[in-house]
Amino acid sequence: MRDYLRPLPGRPVLRLRAGFPCRWSVRTRDGRGWCPPGTVPARDLGSLPYFHGDDLVLPVPREPVTVRAARGTEYGCAETTLLPGDGETLVELTPPRLYDAAARGWYGADLHVPLTRPPAWVAAAQQGEGLHVVNVAPGDGETLEHWSGRDLPWSDDGRLARVDLVLPMPGLDAWPLSSVARRELRARGTLVGYANACDRPDSTADQLMSGGDPGFDARLAVVDAALGLADAFPSPLGSPRAYRRLIGAGNRVAAAGGRTRRLGPIGRERTYARVDGPLTSGAYAEAVRRGRTFVTTGPFLELEVDGRGPGDTLDLAPGGTAGVTARVLGDRVTRVRLLTADGELASGPPGEVAAVLPAERPTYVVAVAEGGGRVLAHTSPVYLDVRHRRVTREEDVTYCLRWLDLLEKEIRDRAAEEGLEVLDEARRVYQARLR
Numbered sequence: 001m002r003d004y005l006r007p008l009p010g011r012p013v014l015r016l017r018a019g020f021p022c023r024w025s026v027r028t029r030d031g032r033g034w035c036p037p038g039t040v041p042a043r044d045l046g047s048l049p050y051f052h053g054d055d056l057v058l059p060v061p062r063e064p065v066t067v068r069a070a071r072g073t074e075y076g077c078a079e080t081t082l083l084p085g086d087g088e089t090l091v092e093l094t095p096p097r098l099y100d101a102a103a104r105g106w107y108g109a110d111l112h113v114p115l116t117r118p119p120a121w122v123a124a125a126q127q128g129e130g131l132h133v134v135n136v137a138p139g140d141g142e143t144l145e146h147w148s149g150r151d152l153p154w155s156d157d158g159r160l161a162r163v164d165l166v167l168p169m170p171g172l173d174a175w176p177l178s179s180v181a182r183r184e185l186r187a188r189g190t191l192v193g194y195a196n197a198c199d200r201p202d203s204t205a206d207q208l209m210s211g212g213d214p215g216f217d218a219r220l221a222v223v224d225a226a227l228g229l230a231d232a233f234p235s236p237l238g239s240p241r242a243y244r245r246l247i248g249a250g251n252r253v254a255a256a257g258g259r260t261r262r263l264g265p266i267g268r269e270r271t272y273a274r275v276d277g278p279l280t281s282g283a284y285a286e287a288v289r290r291g292r293t294f295v296t297t298g299p300f301l302e303l304e305v306d307g308r309g310p311g312d313t314l315d316l317a318p319g320g321t322a323g324v325t326a327r328v329l330g331d332r333v334t335r336v337r338l339l340t341a342d343g344e345l346a347s348g349p350p351g352e353v354a355a356v357l358p359a360e361r362p363t364y365v366v367a368v369a370e371g372g373g374r375v376l377a378h379t380s381p382v383y384l385d386v387r388h389r390r391v392t393r394e395e396d397v398t399y400c401l402r403w404l405d406l407l408e409k410e411i412r413d414r415a416a417e418e419g420l421e422v423l424d425e426a427r428r429v430y431q432a433r434l435r
Contacts, residue, residue, distance in 0.1 A: 011059035012084035014067070017092050018054050021127040022069045023265060025050045026060065034060050040121050045264040052121075052128030060084055069093040072129040072267050073108065073298045074101060076331065099300045099329040101272060102132065102158070106300075107279055108270040109133035111166045112195040112259050115143070122266070123154040126161060129267040133284055135165040137195070151281065162281050168195030169224070173215035175411060176419025182229045191231045191285050194218035197258030199238030205402040208242050214410060218258065222403045225251035226426040231289050234258025236378035237269065237297065240368065242403075247364055247381050248341040248396030250433050254291040254311065255366075255380040269297050274309060287311075296369075296377035299330035303367040303379045305357075310366075310380035315388055316359035322384060325354045326367035334371045340364060341393045359384060362391040392433040401430050 016024055025048050026034045033049030035041045036058040041049050048068075061084075068079040078093040101108055108130075113122060114137045126134050136152065138144040144163055152161035167182075167190050182192050198217045201207040209219060217235075224230035225246050236243040236255040246253060257269040272294050273287035287293070291311030294301050303310055304325045314322060328336050328350050337347040338355055341363040346355035350369075357365065364381035383390065408423050 012062050012086060013057055013059050013088045014065070014084060015088055015090050016054070016056045016058070016067065016069070017090065018069050018071075018078075018094050020071075021052055021054045021124065022071045022093075022095060023050050023052055023125075023128045024056065025066075025068045026058065027066055028061060028063055029066075034058055034065070040117060042117075042265070045268075050265065052124040057088070067091050067093060069095050071095045072131060072265075073270055073296060073330070074099055074130055074300075098331065101300055102279075104300075104302075105274050105276075106272045107132040107275055107284060108267065108272045108296075109135065109257075109284065110267045110269075111135045111191075111193070111257060111271055112137060112168055113266050119152070123152075123161070125266050126154070126159060129265055131267045131270070132158065132279060133160045133165070134162075134266065136161060136163050137168065138163045158279065160279055160281060160284065164190060165281050165285060166191040166193055168193065169218075169220065169230070171196065171213065171215040171217055171220065172411065172414070175220075175414075175416050176422070182224070186229070186231070189282065189285060191288055192224070193230055193232035193256055194221055194234045195259055197235040197238040198242060199235060199258075202239040202242040202245075205399050205406060208239060208403065209406040209410065219403075219407060219410075221253075222246065222400050222407065223422060223426045225253050226400070226429040227422070232256030232271075232293075236295050237375045240375050240378055243378070244339065244341075244366065245396045245399040245403075247366075248391060248393040249400045249430060250390055250392040250397070252291065252383070252390075254288050254293045255295045255378050256288065256293060257295045269295065271295055272300075291380040294367075294377055294379040296330075299328050299333050299369045299371075299377045301336075301367055301369050301377040301379055302327045303365065303382060305365050305382040305384070308382055310382060313383040313385055315385045318359060318386055320359040322357045322359065322365075323354070324357050324365055325352060326379075327352045328369050328377070332371040332376060333369045335369075337368045337370065339366050339368060341391050341396065357384070359386055362386045362389050364391055394434060397430050397433050401427065404430070 039051040066081045070077045075095040113134045147163045200211045232254040257271040274292040275283045306322045333350040336353045338345040367379045369377040
């Protein structure tokens, strides 16, 4: 942050106003950033400095400056370049609204916000990014104990902040895992998932396991999914095939957002959950637990199968059909796809894509929004059982078994022989699904 210069006395002054808290960046042509006195600046993925708030005053140099206002995934950006004059110059920028998720019953969350900055910064960032929910990783047991079971002070009717909504599972650095502890936490209503995404090629299990950081990512999810110990998988955007292999192998885990090494503003990857009634921690957690979610870095993505949404199960008779529709709002999307366990059902440009799915065998349906060569949004599945049989696709089960074998080798290479029985337990679950 050395080039993020603090304002100097006697300079022109900008007053930044949007009408609601935003994420602001102010920079000169040489790339230097400027922030109001007393604010704590940060940098986004493009190394652009930013801060949060509204009706802010900051001194700037007497040279052209570019001002940008943004507000998370539900808004676009507004930007202007101006030459400040003497005295105070009012800059009014309002980021355009792209969609209103809460009006449709969907609430967006960053489920893994590390408490590496003061709580006041997290509060301002949640408001400035338009985030409905944040789950803060407290960093120490005292903070967790003090706030467990309570909303953080800046929560209100439309905004929720907690320290115990989700228990993020660690990577291999924490091996062996405690299955008993996770079962107890889930019984108390705590969501159990992984904080960090895999985010690498995943066409094969060997690809998935050949890179990344074993101590950081979600490679242990193949175990927890089989044993019913995880509510969500954090890699449907970075590792979409691995996620679909998990659900195609008979596991029922929700799509959730995950953090990568490339950190940016909080809420950069959001977990939207459809909540019945008022927004509370219990209602949001229950929605995630039921798989009523989609994950996005921008677009709003809806999926319906015969009027049902993500997380629902339809039990069909052989020979029946189901109508499937996906709708997308927002920018950057170039293609929308409807996918089943057997591959692509239909696809098309942004807007609405619809198809009819014959019920030949158990399957699932997910919707995916793509753009720029990446998955931008991914829903949890609608499950389609046939005569009460759930999908257990042999190819997907085999993928998970290979994943388990590679995981066991990695653990043994670390000379960690303790706790391997949990791998055997998961392996038996997958092998039983091949019969």
